[in-house]
């Protein structure tokens with residue numbers, strides 16, 4: 123860990139106040155370990171700035187002292203990108219939690235980077251508006267972290283990922299200068315799209331301090347259904363049909379067998395339908411008028427593809443179905459420290475991948491178990507690999523699975539980002555020329571490598 127002199131520490135304390143420069147080991151431990159417990163780092167200090175100016179001053183001091191910085195939001199990221207693996211200074215954005223008034227004319231809002239998703243949802247709800255991205259970590263994950271990872275979640279099938287919600291950002295660059303483009307113009311062809319560049323940049327190009335987001339009309343009428351399938355192929359075919367026939371399709375989530383049995387045990391609730399099925403979809407339709415009939419007709423048209431169906435119309439029954447999806451990550455965490463591989467496959471290869479991947483994994487580590495679920499509407503499968511007895515699986519399983527994904531024409535990161543966990547595999551999806559372009563962007567915006575140096579971009583010799 124690069125030592126940080128008394129003088130530098132004092133400068134940091136003067137910027138944020140002593141109470142917001144944490145170095146006591148007990149206080150910093152939640153900032154140095156990631157959500158999965160797999161990635162643990164160390165830091166000389168965690169800084170909790172109150173506004174953009176303080177972030178800018180921190181970065182100027184860090185850059186002058188040759189210190190690297192890891193931006194951190196809710197620390198719910200799943201690829202080890204938010205923790206200081208090489209003793210970096212942590213800049214926590216949690217105090218950048220200001221919500222500006224909702225702009226009803228434009229149906230947009232400007233939010234501080236540290237606002238949690240659930241606070242953002244509550245802020246806009248009274249205007250009958252929604253944030254386009256929703257995910258199970260909503261109570262902790264922040265708007266800044268969601269932009270930095272280009273988070274996806276359960277409604278991508280309808281609204282797209284975080285990048286599609288983004289109309290502008292304010293951010294502090296690696297030399298402490300501030301860019302701010304928050305006017306929220308829907309049409310603005312004045313050169314490079316910097317907000318788009320920040321989406322998925324994982325803290326490597328700047329620290330996002332505010333964002334201007336597009337909002338969507340809240341659709342109060344909802345219907346959810348859980349569908350059980352005999353085969354994975356049937357679930358994939360049904361997804362394609364539902365995407366075609368349900369106009370108000372809000373979500374199409376998938377739970378494969380091992381994940382369903384694990385979550386059912388974890389929440390002490392029996393599987394609502396098809397206890398011997400191979401795969402289950404949770405489908406939701408949303409509209410301003412009751413979508414139940416439209417969804418029921420679409421499900422009926424799936425005919426013998428479906429083994430059995432449970433429908434939830436009222437909020438309590440819908441929540442009862444959704445808990446099987448929302449509690450899976452938590453259920454897996456109770457079993458040990460998994461390797462989390464979040465991948466996308468072309469629809470035509472998805473069933474093949476899910477069927478073959480257990481053998482790919484066990485060919486390397488006979489004691490490892492895959493637990494799979496995901497967002498089937500987007501071809502996104504979360505492959506969680508648990509080692510025997512809660513230990514981590516053999517390191518080589520990651521390479522085997524990601525190689526197989528690339529062979530099938532898929533992406534090694536669908537929505538969680540690259541972080542440190544997948545940095546060495548980026549070449550599977552990105553050509554040498556693309557990686558060269560990434561490095562050129564990084565070095566022109568951050569020539570000293572101040573910002574999150576351990577993530578996303580592999581070292582040049584790889």
Ligand SMILES: Cc1cc2nc3c(=O)[nH]c(=O)nc-3n(C[C@H](O)[C@H](O)[C@H](O)COP(=O)(O)OP(=O)(O)OC[C@H]3O[C@@H](n4cnc5c(N)ncnc54)[C@H](O)[C@@H]3O)c2cc1C
Nearest residue numbers: 195196197198199203264266267268270273274275325330
């Ligand atoms: C139970 C659970 C469910 C999840 N479900 C989903 C899901 O459905 N879809 C999905 O996409 N993800 C999901 N995730 C992953 C995670 O919630 C997302 O990646 C989220 O976007 C991370 O936000 P965060 O604020 O916690 O960021 P952090 O974990 O703090 O940081 C993530 C990355 O963003 C960078 N960063 C954070 N804030 C900033 C900032 N202000 N400026 C610049 N860089 C920054 C960090 O350096 C790091 O590289 C889930 C996680 C959990 C624990």
